Every structure is written in C-alpha cells, then in structure tokens.
Amino acid sequence: MLAALAVAGDSLQLDSGLPAATVNILTGLILVAVLGWTGRRTR
Amino acid sequence: MSLVVDVLAGAVRGGTSVMYAGLGETVSERAGVINLGTEGCMLVGALGGFAAAYESGNPWVGVLAGAASGGLLALVHAVLCVSRRANQFASGLNVLFLGLGLTSLFGTDYVGKQINALNPVPIPLLSQIPVLGPVLFTQDPLTSLSFATWQPLRVMAGAYLFGAALALSPELQAGGVGINQFALDVLPFVLTLLVLAFLGRRTLLSLPGLARPAADPPSGRGAGRVDYLTHFADCQAAGGGNRFGVPSSVPGLGGCGRRCAEIGTSAARSGPERGARGTGGVNGAVAAVQRVGRRARR
Numbered sequence: 014m015l016a017a018l019a020v021a022g023d024s025l026q027l028d029s030g031l032p033a034a035t036v037n038i039l040t041g042l043i044l045v046a047v048l049g050w051t052g053r054r055t056r
Numbered sequence: 057m058s059l060v061v062d063v064l065a066g067a068v069r070g071g072t073s074v075m076y077a078g079l080g081e082t083v084s085e086r087a088g089v090i091n092l093g094t095e096g097c098m099l100v101g102a103l104g105g106f107a108a109a110y111e112s113g114n115p116w117v118g119v120l121a122g123a124a125s126g127g128l129l130a131l132v133h134a135v136l137c138v139s140r141r142a143n144q145f146a147s148g149l150n151v152l153f154l155g156l157g158l159t160s161l162f163g164t165d166y167v168g169k170q171i172n173a174l175n176p177v178p179i180p181l182l183s184q185i186p187v188l189g190p191v192l193f194t195q196d197p198l199t200s201l202s203f204a205t206w207q208p209l210r211v212m213a214g215a216y217l218f219g220a221a222l223a224l225s226p227e228l229q230a231g232g233v234g235i236n237q238f239a240l241d242v243l244p245f246v247l248t249l250l251v252l253a254f255l256g257r258r259t260l261l262s263l264p265g266l267a268r269p270a271a272d273p274p275s276g277r278g279a280g281r282v283d284y285l286t287h288f289a290d291c292q293a294a295g296g297g298n299r300f301g302v303p304s305s306v307p308g309l310g311g312c313g314r315r316c317a318e319i320g321t322s323a324a325r326s327g328p329e330r331g332a333r334g335t336g337g338v339n340g341a342v343a344a345v346q347r348v349g350r351r352a353r354r
Binding site: 035041 | 136142143146
C-alpha cells in the first residue's frame with residue numbers, strides 16, 4: 014500500500030504540478046485514516 | 057588545542073537536541089512502543105519552535121512551541137498505536153512522512169530568517185576550568201539541564217558522538233583541510249552507525265537465544281534472572297521484544313501483557329546486562345508509563 018501511494022503520489026505530482034511536500038502530506042493523511050480505520054478499539 | 061575545545065563544545069551544543077529526542081525515544085521503546093517517526097517529530101518541533109521564536113522574538117516561547125508541536129505529532133502515533141492498536145512501524149513511518157511534508161510545505165517562509173538564540177549561561181567557577189569549562193559549563197540552559205538530574209549515559213554518548221562529527225566538519229573546512237564535502241556530510245551518520253554496529257554485535261551475542269546455556273538449574277541467587285531471561289527469549293520469539301530486550305507491554309506487539317511488563321520493570325531496575333545501567337530517571341519514567349498503560353487496559 015505504501016508503494017502504491019508513493020507511485021500514485023508521484024503521478025499526481027507530475028500531472029498536477031503539486032509540490033513534493035503536498036504528496037508527502039497526502040500520503041501521511043491517507044495512512045493515518047487507513048491505520049485508524051483498520052485498527053481495533055482498546056475498549 | 058583550540059580545535060579540540062571547539063569540536064568538543066560543538067559536540068555538546070549540537071548533540072543536545074539529538075540527545076533529548078533520543079531520550080524520549082528510549083523511554084518510549086523501553087515502555088514497549090517503537091516510534092520510527094522521531095525524525096519527523098524533531099522536524100515539526102524545529103519548525104514550530106523556530107516560527108514561534110521568530111514571530112514572538114522570545115526564544116523561550118520557541119522552546120515551548122517546539123516541544124508542543126513535536127509532541128502533537130507524536131500524539132498521532134500514540135493514538136494510532138495505543139488506542140487503535142495499529143502497526144507501530146507503519147505508524148512511525150507515517151509520522152515521518154507527515155513531518156517531512158509539513159515542514160517542507162510550511163517551512164519555506166522561514167528559510168534565511170534569523171532568530172535570537174538562547175544565551176549561554178556560564179556556571180560560576182566551573183566555567184573557568186581549562187578545556188572542561190568552555191565545553192561543559194558555558195552552555196545554554198537547556199544543555200545544562202541535560203546534566204542535571206537525568207543520567208542517560210549511553211544516549212548522551214551517542215548524541216555527543218554525532219554532535220562531534222557535525223562540529224568537526226566546519227572546523228576542518230576553516231583549517232583548510234581538503235576533504236570532500238559529501239564525505240563530511242555523511243561522516244556523522246557513518247561514524248554513529250559504525251559505533252552502533254560494533255556495540256550491537258556485542259549485544260547480539262549476549263542475547264539469551266545465542267548465549268551459552270546455563271549449566272546449573274535455576275535455583276538460588278541467580279534463579280530469578282535465569283527465569284526472566286528465558287521469558288524474554290520466549291517473548292522475543294513471539295515478536296514481543298524491542299531492541300532493548302524489554303518485552304512489550306502493548307498487546308498489539310504480541311507481548312504477553314501484564315506479567316511481562318512487570319518483569320520488564322523489575323529488570324529495568326536490576327539488569328545491567330540490558331543496558332539499564334546509568335539510566336537512573338529513565339527507569340522511573342518507564343515504570344510510570346507501564347503503570348498507566350496497564351491501568352488503561354483494565
């Protein structure tokens with residue numbers, strides 16, 4: 014998933030002309046959502 | 057002689073920031089949570105601190121803002137790992153990505169700007185000692201604070217080694233020594249990794265699974281130690297150990313929970329082979345974190 018996000022981010026950056034930092038932030042936010050969504054509750 | 061003093065003073069000055077981050081990571085790992093995103097937290101803390109100090113003109117406001125912003129990003133990791141039980145490595149890398157992205161995007165406004173640094177506070181009498189005075193006792197308050205009550209000797213040694221290699225580069229350039237710039241840039245990392253590899257080799261050979269088995273049955277004075285070493289081996293085989301040899305107190309890591317955490321706490325008090333020697337206040341902080349974790353799981 015990390016590799017897919019990196020490749021998609023690179024494509025997005027090249028196509029839309031976004032700065033690399035934006036792709037990093039988007040990758041991080043998507044991973045936060047995925048990790049938080051798939052995780053279990055402690056209580 | 058001046059070169060040696062400058063490099064040593066630069067080592068203490070430059071290594072202090074690494075030391076505080078390493079100290080926090082040590083407490084975190086000994087409590088069973090690995091944070092691979094420490095560098096991201098350092099970056100966000102540096103940006104938050106610099107921005108606050110620049111806007112307010114007060115370096116102490118920057119210190120508070122830096123600690124708060126770095127801690128805020130670490131809170132994301134804490135919520136994901138402790139509350140949601142997410143994979144700690146994935147969450148740590150995620151924090152690193154976030155830190156890199158946030159600082160690259162919002163830090164461009166502050167490139168080339170200057171702030172007021174913390175002024176060095178010479179300690180009376182001690183700062184007059186040759187060599188040691190300018191190296192240890194003529195530093196800013198945060199550096200002096202690191203000598204105060206904590207005794208994380210190994211963390212300090214690693215941080216100062218990194219800082220010394222960092223400080224050596226401008227001194228060599230000022231002295232006209234012709235060394236490749238790339239070599240100077242990678243020197244701190246290569247040097248620290250070599251030392252870590254050398255020390256890690258000794259630690260690896262002392263792991264319970266690789267060490268020579270005990271000839272005597274577990275009885276008498278050393279029985280408890282044999283028991284918990286065996287227990288550590290079981291936990292690590294189950295994926296519950298971290299690199300300090302402390303089994304995980306977080307069920308998501310595969311550790312065995314409360315009993316293991318209690319053994320880890322007692323071992324932190326008495327186990328010099330685990331690297332607990334000289335880490336005084338760290339053990340108390342680890343025990344407190346483990347108590348809070350156990351209480352939260354009940």
